[in-house]
Amino acid sequence: MDTSSPSVFVNGALMRRYVGQKVRTVIQVIGSDIGSVVGKSTDDLQIVVRGSSPTPPLTTYLEVIGIAESDNAIRAETWTNFGNSFGTHNYNELCKLANGEFKHLFI
Amino acid sequence: MPVSLTPNAITAINDGDVNLKPLLQVLEIKMIGRSQERSQERYRFLISDGVSAQHAMVAVQLNDRVKSGQVEKGSIVQLIDYICSDVKGRKLIVVLNMETIVPHSETIGNPTIFGETDTEAQKPLSAVGNIPPPNRVVFNEPTAQHSVNRAPPRGVNIQNPANSTPSFRPSVQPSYQPPASYRNHGPIMKNEAPARVIPIAALNPYQGRWAIKARVTAKGDIRRYNNAKGDGKVYSFDLLDSDGGEIRVTCFNAVADRFYDVTEVGKVYLISKGSLKPAQKNYNHLKNEWEIFLESTSTVELCPDEDGSIPRQQFSFRPISDIENAENNTILDVIGVVTSVNPSVPILRKNGMETHRRILNLKDESGKAVEVTLWGEFCNRDGRQLEEMVDSAFHPVLAIKAGKVSDFSGKSVGTISSTQLFINPDFPEAHKLRTWFDHGGKDTASFSISRDTMPGGVSRNEIRKSVSQIKEEGLGRSDKPDWITVKATISFIKTDSFCYTACPLMIGDKQCNKKVTRSGTNRWLCDRCNQESDECDYRYLLQVQIQDHTGLTWITAFQETGEEIMGCPAKKLYALKYELEKEEEFAEIVRDRLFHQYMLKLKIKEESYGDEQRVKMTVVKVDKMNYTSESKYMLDLLVR
Numbered sequence: 001m002d003t004s005s006p007s008v009f010v011n012g013a014l015m016r017r018y019v020g021q022k023v024r025t026v027i028q029v030i031g032s033d034i035g036s037v038v039g040k041s042t043d044d045l046q047i048v049v050r051g052s053s054p055t056p057p058l059t060t061y062l063e064v065i066g067i068a069e070s071d072n073a074i075r076a077e078t079w080t081n082f083g084n085s086f087g088t089h090n091y092n093e094l095c096k097l098a099n100g101e102f103k104h105l106f107i
Numbered sequence: 108m109p110v111s112l113t114p115n116a117i118t119a120i121n122d123g124d125v126n127l128k129p130l131l132q133v134l135e136i137k138m139i140g141r142s143q144e145r146s147q148e149r150y151r152f153l154i155s156d157g158v159s160a161q162h163a164m165v166a167v168q169l170n171d172r173v174k175s176g177q178v179e180k181g182s183i184v185q186l187i188d189y190i191c192s193d194v195k196g197r198k199l200i201v202v203l204n205m206e207t208i209v210p211h212s213e214t215i216g217n218p219t220i221f222g223e224t225d226t227e228a229q230k231p232l233s234a235v236g237n238i239p240p241p242n243r244v245v246f247n248e249p250t251a252q253h254s255v256n257r258a259p260p261r262g263v264n265i266q267n268p269a270n271s272t273p274s275f276r277p278s279v280q281p282s283y284q285p286p287a288s289y290r291n292h293g294p295i296m297k298n299e300a301p302a303r304v305i306p307i308a309a310l311n312p313y314q315g316r317w318a319i320k321a322r323v324t325a326k327g328d329i330r331r332y333n334n335a336k337g338d339g340k341v342y343s344f345d346l347l348d349s350d351g352g353e354i355r356v357t358c359f360n361a362v363a364d365r366f367y368d369v370t371e372v373g374k375v376y377l378i379s380k381g382s383l384k385p386a387q388k389n390y391n392h393l394k395n396e397w398e399i400f401l402e403s404t405s406t407v408e409l410c411p412d413e414d415g416s417i418p419r420q421q422f423s424f425r426p427i428s429d430i431e432n433a434e435n436n437t438i439l440d441v442i443g444v445v446t447s448v449n450p451s452v453p454i455l456r457k458n459g460m461e462t463h464r465r466i467l468n469l470k471d472e473s474g475k476a477v478e479v480t481l482w483g484e485f486c487n488r489d490g491r492q493l494e495e496m497v498d499s500a501f502h503p504v505l506a507i508k509a510g511k512v513s514d515f516s517g518k519s520v521g522t523i524s525s526t527q528l529f530i531n532p533d534f535p536e537a538h539k540l541r542t543w544f545d546h547g548g549k550d551t552a553s554f555s556i557s558r559d560t561m562p563g564g565v566s567r568n569e570i571r572k573s574v575s576q577i578k579e580e581g582l583g584r585s586d587k588p589d590w591i592t593v594k595a596t597i598s599f600i601k602t603d604s605f606c607y608t609a610c611p612l613m614i615g616d617k618q619c620n621k622k623v624t625r626s627g628t629n630r631w632l633c634d635r636c637n638q639e640s641d642e643c644d645y646r647y648l649l650q651v652q653i654q655d656h657t658g659l660t661w662i663t664a665f666q667e668t669g670e671e672i673m674g675c676p677a678k679k680l681y682a683l684k685y686e687l688e689k690e691e692e693f694a695e696i697v698r699d700r701l702f703h704q705y706m707l708k709l710k711i712k713e714e715s716y717g718d719e720q721r722v723k724m725t726v727v728k729v730d731k732m733n734y735t736s737e738s739k740y741m742l743d744l745l746v747r
Binding site: 085086087089090093094097 | 734746
């Protein structure tokens with residue numbers, strides 16, 4: 001496993017802790033423009049993802065990995081379609097645990 | 108105080124006199140133990156007229172007199188209502204009502220146990236024991252004036268033992284009545300007179316003939332069954348009489364057909380002839396240790412002129428706070444205001460049949476709330492009505508007759524087949540609740556005695572185990588099977604024998620499915636149906652190895668679950684392997700079914716095969732993994 005460039009699991013609220021660092025999150029796509037996608041984080045915050053989005057069509061849920069530019073924007077390097085059904089609640093809880101009680105288990 | 112017992116009373120009673128109202132002394136009181144643990148106790152007296160003594164059974168409604176000490180050994184009592192029946196050639200007195208005249212007394216006289224009389228000679232006389240009820244005027248003109256069908260309210264004339272004894276003598280009836288109009292028929296003649304109406308509480312198996320007048324309060328559907336003796340059908344109904352006595356009546360087969368349409372809930376009937384058997388307490392919650400089985404000679408007659416003395420329903424409502432301490436499986440009545448109704452959901456029963464379940468919440472003045480689980484038909488019929496009411500912001504009062512307490516998670520109340528629901532009923536308890544609810548009760552917080560549903564959307568009665576826990580915890584070793592759920596992967600499927608030849612014939616509305624054997628050329632014989640059929644069905648009997656992170660084990664899957672695991676009908680696989688002989692294709696299908704993860708609901712029970720004890724694990728439900736709900740389940744384990 002490549003651990004040289006770890007990315008932190010975040011939801012919308014956790015982004016601000018990692019501005020300038022590499023994060024990963026899942027958003028529900030609200031709209032896409034040329035060069036950016038607007039989505040809703042698993043904790044219902046709006047996130048703008050910049051970068052060259054993958055070739056459409058995008059599915060409802062999208063995982064992005066990239067650098068947090070601000071507390072609501074990510075410059076994405078990796079885009080992955082996550083399908084049209086996704087347990088956002090579980091993902092949100094995962095983010096909280098990975099940055100809280102079980103932080104030591106995550107790189 | 109000199110009290111004289113009624114001379115020759117025992118003889119007279121044995122001769123069939125029921126109007127004597129004799130004074131007798133209780134020489135002995137014995138509690139008769141019952142084999143059935145929950146049945147009511149019963150007392151037997153030895154009663155004496157100073158010369159003879161005889162055993163008498165005491166109706167259960169008089170038990171309190173014994174318990175409270177109103178009647179004890181030595182007491183002198185007046186029998187007010189009683190009958191004498193012939194049980195296997197022996198006379199047995201049954202006391203239905205009595206009054207204590209002298210609480211304590213020395214034994215009077217030197218009584219001897221009443222001997223066996225010449226029962227043959229007594230026959231026509233004993234018939235008088237069953238005096239027709241007064242409303243049957245045709246038969247009983249000579250006896251009408253002394254009918255004791257309805258004994259006067261207890262203790263009309265006798266309450267004070269200090270009162271001199273003779274004062275009640277006038278009430279004593281002529282000691283002996285000749286048989287009524289039917290005496291002309293000769294010395295040995297079947298008693299054709301209608302039986303006497305007695306209270307339900309006085310019914311017992313020792314009476315030859317009886318009649319009860321009671322209202323049908325509940326009626327079950329005709330149920331078909333199949334057991335070792337073959338097919339059959341059965342239905343039952345519940346009766347309530349004017350004394351508050353209740354009893355269940357059960358009819359089988361032809362008798363069921365005969366009476367099913369006749370009996371209607373709410374109507375009053377005169378019921379006679381039938382046998383009394385110990386009540387099946389598992390199914391019968393009525394406060395009676397007996398159950399009536401009607402026979403072909405039984406009669407059920409509608410009483411059109413009923414006077415309303417029999418209540419429509421008898422409730423003994425318990426506050427919800429009481430349910431908290433009620434034992435599991437207790438049957439009770441409860442009334443409350445419906446605060447919420449959940450949607451109806453399909454549920455797979457333990458026997459593999461699907462049913463519906465709907466949960467609603469009930470609260471009452473005790474400050475507690477309880478979950479009520481409606482099953483099957485109740486979900487649709489009453490459940491929908493309640494749901495619509497609650498959805499339109501109206502909170503109906505719901506009375507539940509005969510709900511069953513469950514203690515699975517906290518306490519809840521569930522419906523059983525004999526449960527009855529009454530929505531916004533018209534009786535005082537309901538009006539009281541309504542007033543309470545509308546004047547503040549609505550807004551008071553009630554503490555629920557039922558635990559909320561388990562997190563993770565997991566069905567609340569799901570017990571999750573790992574494969575190794577099955578062995579470690581010795582599941583299946585207790586009397587009842589264990590029902591658990593494992594999350595496991597199928598690692599091997601036995602294919603040398605994966606199905607059996609099943610009988611395709613229908614028994615009632617179900618397929619027989621017993622194993623058939625080949626007879627002659629391509630005919631299949633079923634031992635159970637004792638018939639041959641041209642074709643047989645193929646049903647799964649699948650041995651599957653499953654494993655999780657703790658270990659592996661073997662489980663058995665039958666038809667439905669087998670098909671779920673294999674992804675195609677057994678018949679198709681059988682044809683592929685044995686008829687088309689496409690071994691490769693067959694192996695490919697099987698291989699394809701391996702290494703999938705499932706949620707498997709297992710029934711685990713230890714069974715003995717010869718001397719060997721084997722824990723048998725059967726899959727009753729196969730569910731594909733739902734990763735979302737499983738993640739949620741695991742998350743909840745983490746944060747708990």
